[in-house]
Amino acid sequence: xxxxxPAPRLSRRIFVLGGxxxxxxxxxxxxxxxxxxxxxxxxxxxxxxxADGVVLWxxxxxxxxxxxxxxxxxxxxxxxxxxxxTDDRFTKVVxxxxxxxxxxxxxxxxxxxxxxxxxxxxxxxxxxxGHISPVGRTRTAPKAGxxxxxxxxxxxxxxxxxxxxxxxxxxxxEDNPGLILHLGDYIYExxxxxxxxxxxxxxxxxxxxxxxxxxxxxxxxxxxxAHAVAPWLVVxxxxxxxxxxxxxxxxxxxxxxxxxxxxxxxxRAYWENMPLRxxxxxxTTGIPLYRRVTWGSMANFHMLDTRQFRANQACGDGWQDxxxxxxxxxxxxxxxxxxxxxxxxxxxxxLAAKTATWEFxxxxxxxxxxxxxxxxxxxxxxxxxxxxxxxxxxxxxxxxIRNPIVLTGDVHAAWANELKDDYREPSSKVIGxxxxxxxxxxxxxxxDVTEVPDQDNNPHLKFHSKRRGYVxxxxxxxxVRVDFRSIDKVSEHGAPVKTAQSFMINDGRPGLEKV
Numbered sequence: 043x044x045x046x047x048p049a050p051r052l053s054r055r056i057f058v059l060g061g062x063x064x065x066x067x068x069x070x071x072x073x074x075x076x077x078x079x080x081x082x083x084x085x086x087x088x089x090x091x092x093a094d095g096v097v098l099w100x101x102x103x104x105x106x107x108x109x110x111x112x113x114x115x116x117x118x119x120x121x122x123x124x125x126x127x128t129d130d131r132f133t134k135v136v137x138x139x140x141x142x143x144x145x146x147x148x149x150x151x152x153x154x155x156x157x158x159x160x161x162x163x164x165x166x167x168x169x170x171x172g173h174i175s176p177v178g179r180t181r182t183a184p185k186a187g188x189x190x191x192x193x194x195x196x197x198x199x200x201x202x203x204x205x206x207x208x209x210x211x212x213x214x215x216e217d218n219p220g221l222i223l224h225l226g227d228y229i230y231e232x233x234x235x236x237x238x239x240x241x242x243x244x245x246x247x248x249x250x251x252x253x254x255x256x257x258x259x260x261x262x263x264x265x266x267x268a269h270a271v272a273p274w275l276v277v278x279x280x281x282x283x284x285x286x287x288x289x290x291x292x293x294x295x296x297x298x299x300x301x302x303x304x305x306x307x308x309x310r311a312y313w314e315n316m317p318l319r320x321x322x323x324x325x326t327t328g329i330p331l332y333r334r335v336t337w338g339s340m341a342n343f344h345m346l347d348t349r350q351f352r353a354n355q356a357c358g359d360g361w362q363d364x365x366x367x368x369x370x371x372x373x374x375x376x377x378x379x380x381x382x383x384x385x386x387x388x389x390x391x392x393l394a395a396k397t398a399t400w401e402f403x404x405x406x407x408x409x410x411x412x413x414x415x416x417x418x419x420x421x422x423x424x425x426x427x428x429x430x431x432x433x434x435x436x437x438x439x440x441x442x443i444r445n446p447i448v449l450t451g452d453v454h455a456a457w458a459n460e461l462k463d464d465y466r467e468p469s470s471k472v473i474g475x476x477x478x479x480x481x482x483x484x485x486x487x488x489x490d491v492t493e494v495p496d497q498d499n500n501p502h503l504k505f506h507s508k509r510r511g512y513v514x515x516x517x518x519x520x521x522v523r524v525d526f527r528s529i530d531k532v533s534e535h536g537a538p539v540k541t542a543q544s545f546m547i548n549d550g551r552p553g554l555e556k557v
Contacts, residue, residue, distance in 0.1 A: 078171040079104035079114070081149075084257060085266035086168065088180035089274040089317030090335065091221070095156040096180050096273055098124060099317035100168050102149040106261050107242050111253030115149045122151050123169040126158065130165045130177055143170065148253050150314045160185045161338070178270040181220050184338030186397065189519065193337065194219040196272075197404075198512040199279070199451025200227040200481030203259060204235025206510070206532025210482045212264035213529065213539035214512050215271040222272050223343070225451030225479065226279025226406040228316075229255050231308075237486065238533050247304055252311035260315065276316050277331060277345050279406040279452055283308040286422055288354045289377060332385050334392050340519055342398045344389055346405035348424075351377045351385065355421040363418045367426045374407075374427035386430070390437040393446070399519050399549055400445045409448045409476050410459040413499040423452075435461060438473050444550050446474035447522065453478060454485040456513070456526045458505035458545055460553045468501045472553040477524055479513045483532045492542070504554050507542050522547040523557070 081102035090097045102120060103113025119142050126137040137157060143149040151168075158164060161184040168175040184190040196219040201208055214222065229252075234240040246255050259265060280286050283305050286293045292301040309329040313322060322330055328350055335343040353372040357364035371378060375385040393401055403409075408423035409431065419425035438446050438461075448461070457478035464470040480488075488508040497503065509528040516523040528542035544557035 078173075080173050081115070081120075081171050082168070082173060082175040083113075084260035085269055086166070086175050086178045087269035087274060087317045088166065088178055088272075089276065090319050091181060091183045091273045092156075092335075093160040093183050093185040095154065095158050096164075096182060097317045097319055098126075098151075098153040098155060098166050098168075098178075098180070100151055100175060101257075101260075101315060102143050102170055103257055106257035107254060109243070109250065109254065111248075111250030111257075112145070112148060113253075113257055115145065117145050119144050120149060120170055124151075124153050124166065126155055126164050126166045128162075128164060130179070132165065132167070136164070148311075148314045152318065152320065154319060158182050160188070161190060176266070176270060180273045183336065184340070186336055186338065188338045190338035190340040193221060193340070193517045195221045195223065195515045195517055196512055197223040197225060197449050197451075197477070197479045197515065198482055199225040199406075199479050200281075200454055200484040201259065201265070202227070202230045202235075202237075202281075202481070202484040203239050203241055203262075204230075204232075204237035205481070205486055206238055206483035207535040208262050208264040208482055209532060209535060209537050210264075210511050210527075210529050210539070211262070211268040213527065214514075215264075215267040216539075217514055217527070219272045219514070221337075222268060222274045223404050223449060224274055224276045225404060225449060226277060226349075227281040227451065227481075227484065228276070228278065228312075229259050230281045230484070231255070231284055232281075247300070247307075249307040249310060252308050253314065256311055256315040274317055275335060275343055275345055275404060276318070277347060277404060277406060278312055278349065280349055282312050283349075286355065286359060287349070288352045289350065291354045293359075332388065336398065339398055341400040341402060341517060342392065343402045343404055344392055346375065346389065346403060347385065348374050348406045351375060352427065353378075356426050357421060359421050361414060361418040362421050362426075363416070364421060364426070367419075367421065368428050370429045372427055372429065374424060374430045386433060389434070390441065393437060393443050394441045396441075396443070400447060400517060400522065401443055403446065403448045405448065405450060407450065407452045408457075408478065409450055410461055410502060411465040411500070412503065413496060415496050415499065417499075435463070435473060439463065443474075445547070445552065447547065448474065448476040450476060450478040451481075454481040454508075455488075456480040456505065456507040456509070456511065456528070456542070457503060458524070458526070458543070458554050460502045460504060462502050465502065472502075474552050475547055475554060477513055477515070480507065480509060480511050480526075480528075482512070483510060485510070487531050487533050504556075505543050505545070509542065511539065511542075520549050524554075
């Protein structure tokens with residue numbers, strides 16, 4: 043299909059690492075066909091791997107920052123061709139086809155490829171309007187019940203454009219992961235901001251605004267590199283819509299009348315710009331995001347939504363000593379209708395199936411108890427929904443879950459936590475582990491602080507770092523090695539990365555062993 047065209051001009055590359063070789067074609071010279079301007083300015087991505095397939099994504103936008111949110115594309119729909127191969131030069135194409143990039147969906151495409159070999163690496167690319175896209179590498183999951191090869195899984199969150207450069211995405215790609223989890227705050231909704239870079243435009247409110255903001259972020263070459271190297275699993279937090287919103291309740295009460303429309307626009311733009319399946323597509327009332335991805339008999343990834351259905355934060359939000367946080371009627375996972383808690387039930391039933399060695403809960407906000415010296419805790423975290431946390435942790439114990447690991451973003455700092463059966467009693471049994479990734483750039487450079495704050499109140503919190511970075515997890519059937527990867531500066535581009543601390547989590551022994 044692509045071979046009938048002239049060879050592409052290698053004007054720039056999106057690399058694929060690990061000795062597999064440099065990426066192949068990027069853009070055909072426009073003069074070759076008298077073609078439209080290069081439409082793949084936002085790169086490419088893959089996600090949602092299964093044992094026989096994956097989602098391939100791109101969005102056509104030759105002029106990404108146009109104020110109408112359509113990236114310089116015409117009002118007509120556009121045909122897009124795609125290929126999947128076993129090599130990065132596409133000499134062995136195994137799947138190909140055509141799709142239509144709809145103007146109504148900001149000329150994004152979500153190709154749900156099936157029929158691929160399990161637990162295998164593949165390469166993919168697109169062609170549209172006389173141009174060939176960058177090349178990405180993706181990976182299928184192992185078949186259910188089968189032993190998987192070792193997996194490098196990276197996790198990240200909180201990439202704020204004005205906060206600094208996205209060097210952590212580049213360093214994450216250089217670690218050659220097989221899977222990447224983004225745990226929220228992929229974009230920020232605020233105005234221009236202060237820092238080494240600026241958002242285009244004021245605080246985003248409309249569908250056009252959200253589309254343009256995603257386009258600005260996706261022009262970043264370091265983010266493009268991270269998308270090109272591996273499939274992603276994504277969940278949003280608050281800044282994809284508005285800071286600290288809860289369900290249909292905005293942070294600022296003056297926005298009550300417009301918030302439902304704003305949230306709907308934000309969810310629509312999120313789906314358009316992420317490698318999600320059609321079953322995760324937005325509706326007029328929400329977006330169905332909680333889901334489960336299996337990785338053979340080695341791991342399950344339970345991707346949670348702690349923002350869309352939650353009750354309002356207790357006691358006016360912020361850090362509070364608040365008795366209402368214990369109310370059983372307040373849930374972080376569900377909008378309660380009587381005694382029904384559908385997401386909570388879905389999670390606990392999935393854990394009870396015990397189909398894998400490791401049970402990863404990919405979610406957004408701090409899970410373990412964290413008390414300040416004055417006894418206050420964050421009402422935006424699971425500390426503000428203590429009955430929800432108690433039910434989930436009781437589920438770990440009652441169902442005999444050997445290896446629950448909660449994966450968290452949000453707080454712009456790295457943490458390693460042990461989950462306790464009773465946080466009031468330091469000698470209480472460890473029933474699980476929480477890994478919290480720091481931000482990609484939010485919060486600026488951070489600091490060298492590594493002391494765990496208020497540790498007398500929180501002996502179960504074992505590590506803390508205020509630098510930027512990500513977490514690298516090397517997973518096999520016996521253990522998970524956890525490396526907290528740290529970057530000293532995001533105020534300057536291209537800083538090196540180091541491992542600030544490593545831990546081991548061993549099968550059947552929840553908790554952290556320092557390496």
